[in-house]
Amino acid sequence: MPINRILIKAQVATYANVLLEAARNKGNIxxxxxxxxxxxxxxxxxxxxxDALADTTTPAEVRANIVKEIFKDFDPALxxxxxxxxxxxxxxHLSRVCEAYTLAAEEATDSIVIDVTTAVELNxxxxxxxxxxxxxxxDGKDIVLQEHVDKSILGGIIMSAHGKLIDASVISQLExxxxxxxxxxxxxxx
Amino acid sequence: xxAKSATGRNAxxxxxxxxxxxxxxxxLALAEEGGGGFSLLIPKMGEFIPTLIAFIIIWIxxxxxxWPMITGMLDEREKTIKDSLEQAEQxxxxxxxxxxxxxxxxxxxxxxxxxxxxxxxxxxxxxKADITAKAQQESxxxxxxxxxxxxxxxxxxxxxxxxxxxxxxxxxxxxxxGENLSDDEHLKLIERYVAEAGSLDAN
Numbered sequence: 001m002p003i004n005r006i007l008i009k010a011q012v013a014t015y016a017n018v019l020l021e022a023a024r025n026k027g028n029i030x031x032x033x034x035x036x037x038x039x040x041x042x043x044x045x046x047x048x049x050x051d052a053l054a055d056t057t058t059p060a061e062v063r064a065n066i067v068k069e070i071f072k073d074f075d076p077a078l079x080x081x082x083x084x085x086x087x088x089x090x091x092x093h094l095s096r097v098c099e100a101y102t103l104a105a106e107e108a109t110d111s112i113v114i115d116v117t118t119a120v121e122l123n124x125x126x127x128x129x130x131x132x133x134x135x136x137x138x139d140g141k142d143i144v145l146q147e148h149v150d151k152s153i154l155g156g157i158i159m160s161a162h163g164k165l166i167d168a169s170v171i172s173q174l175e176x177x178x179x180x181x182x183x184x185x186x187x188x189x190x
Numbered sequence: 191x192x193a194k195s196a197t198g199r200n201a202x203x204x205x206x207x208x209x210x211x212x213x214x215x216x217x218l219a220l221a222e223e224g225g226g227g228f229s230l231l232i233p234k235m236g237e238f239i240p241t242l243i244a245f246i247i248i249w250i251x252x253x254x255x256x257w258p259m260i261t262g263m264l265d266e267r268e269k270t271i272k273d274s275l276e277q278a279e280q281x282x283x284x285x286x287x288x289x290x291x292x293x294x295x296x297x298x299x300x301x302x303x304x305x306x307x308x309x310x311x312x313x314x315x316x317x318k319a320d321i322t323a324k325a326q327q328e329s330x331x332x333x334x335x336x337x338x339x340x341x342x343x344x345x346x347x348x349x350x351x352x353x354x355x356x357x358x359x360x361x362x363x364x365x366x367x368g369e370n371l372s373d374d375e376h377l378k379l380i381e382r383y384v385a386e387a388g389s390l391d392a393n
Contacts (some may be wrong), residue, residue, distance in 0.1 A: 181355065
């Protein structure tokens with residue numbers, strides 16, 4: 001493995017472990033995990049923000065201030081970590097930090113973090129049912145749901161964990177139906 | 191030998207003619223003198239002997255000089271005629287041979303001409319059949335290509351229509367679901383999907 005990649009891996013682990021340690025002390029491990037995911041989605045989903053944070057001609061202090069301003073409602077330790085990553089031009093590796101943090105958090109709490117996306121907010125009853133079902137799939141481990149509401153999926157649910165994904169959304173089923181309707185040979189020809 | 195005998199016959203004929211003339215001369219003399227009776231038929235010796243001598247001299251001269259000349263000329267003439275006849279015969283034979291050869295050549299040419307005509311006819315028929323077959327094949331190919339093109343166009347049009355119908359159907363369905371489902375119905379749908387979904391931990 002090239003030295004640069006080893007260094008990056010070590011840096012990713014450092015960020016993840018520092019964040020986890022701070023969150024453990026405050027008792028908000030999975031809240032920080034959720035905020036970390038939100039930060040990643042925010043940066044990925046905004047091209048101007050992504051370009052501004054990746055632009056090396058922008059002073060490091062300015063980049064750090066941008067992050068602090070945008071994510072001011074997040075956990076203070078996470079804000080500091082994100083600002084540091086922006087200053088040191090490490091924000092491109094935020095997704096790896098996020099993954100490493102999730103894995104470390106799961107290991108520390110002996111639980112599994114599942115990303116759940118629905119068109120409406122889950123109620124407690126459904127949340128419990130979902131956790132029970134997922135817990136049975138992961139040998140009785142605790143399940144932590146990171147919930148996201150996205151009306152564009154029209155209905156149903158999308159679940160993902162450890163790079164695996166179950167897409168039971170209405171939008172994807174409609175897309176499958178559209179593909180089938182478009183590709184099935186026309187019948188009834190004499 | 192034959193020429194020689196002919197020459198002898200000519201010499202005898204000339205001598206008889208000469209003697210006849212010499213014998214007739216005393217008779218004519220007697221007749222001119224006007225004597226009568228049998229005596230007229232008997233030549234007078236005084237005239238007969240000189241006449242005979244003259245006859246012999248003439249005969250000898252003719253035999254020595256005239257006859258050979260005459261017979262030579264005749265022989266030469268005969269030879270010339272004979273050669274001419276032989277040449278004519280040769281020419282006739284040659285002309286007959288040439289005629290036969292020409293006839294044979296003509297027959298051969300006729301046979302060759304007939305063969306050439308037959309070959310040309312056969313080649314023409316073959317060419318005609320070939321051109322006809324090619325034209326039929328090209329026509330069949332063009333028809334097949336046209337059928338394929340029509341079929342492809344038809345399929346493309348059907349696919350386009352199918353795709354448009356699918357897009358429209360899905361769009362309408364999505365809009366209906368998004369607008370008409372209540373939160374409870376959404377939650378029931380999620381519960382049903384979760385029950386039907388596979389395991390995240392499955393390999």
